[in-house]
Amino acid sequence: MFLPNNRKMHPSSFIERKNRFILRCQLTETKQEITVHLQDPGRLKELLIPNNTIYVSYHDQPHRKTKWTAEMITKPDSDMLISLRSTLPNQLMKHALQNKALSDFNHLDYKKQEFTYGGSRWDFLLQGENKPYLLEVKSVTLEKNRIGYFPDAPTKRGAKHVEELTSIREQDIYQTGILFVCQREDIKSVQPADWIDPAFAHVLHKAKEAGVDVRARSCKVALNGITLGEQIPVQI
Structure with a gap:
């Protein structure tokens, strides 16, 4: 895509x-x-x-x-380029989800962007065969030794979102997921930046244990646009 x-x-x-x-x-x-x-x-x-x-x-x-x-x-x-537009991953994911260009999300139908549920606004509402699916997208730009790290700065809002997705998943009404989009091509896996925000790293680990989908994708950035890359592992 x-x-x-x-x-x-x-x-x-x-x-x-x-x-x-x-x-x-x-x-x-x-x-x-x-x-x-x-x-x-x-x-x-x-x-x-x-x-x-x-x-x-x-x-x-x-x-x-x-x-x-x-x-x-x-x-x-x-000469490798890195995107500085934090809204770009959501635009890219909207096109990818609408066109079923993500193999790991092909079983879900795109319904809406910026869907409000439980007092928070979620990036995407998708529909599965049995349950609706809430997806939150996070932009990754920090890289060390080909590992992408999130967040780049402490994020209470990000941790709150992860906790809410965990709670929603445990209620078994919605499926929930977090997708890290790396706005650079040299990242081969993603990890929480626990030395920057240990609270976020902790709630992300709890989210995965509770059944929240935690995934990541790389991208290739060029002057004429951004291309969605391969699925890469998230190590928590």
Whole structure:
């Protein structure tokens, strides 16, 4: 499954991160310094290195405080691209689920995106032969020695979602699942980052024990779009 990118990509050099969602970069072509919106709230310390190449897109919209958006970044000392758009995995998964492009989810029918149940909003509602299925998608960008780790920063909201999915699964009304989407091609397995957020690692382990599906997929990122990769193991 390939999700095209129709935005024009402008290469730039990273200068500094002013806060969680704002970067300062310099356009490669014009040398102009620009303020760039960053979707990904993770730490990204291994990627946001001075002079590393970031591809940005321009948006001339009146309501926007910043006209530029960070789209992807190169892995240091490499030309491999990593997506910085945290909403991209959900867009990719929507297309994949609707077109039954995921072999491990082909037995389920796509019903709805952003479905509210139990006081929380879930990424996808699917329908199985006997029960409906709630699926939550998590974006992975942190990599060490070809292992992807989540989360990149402590996430109370993420842990709460996992606990709720576990509770819903134990009620036996819905099936539930978590899908880690790695927005880079060099990851061969996924693990919880227990040194960053031990609470998340603990509730994820409990979720798997309770029967919550925990899966992961790799992706290949290019300037013209992102391609869904193979299923990879989650080690908990």
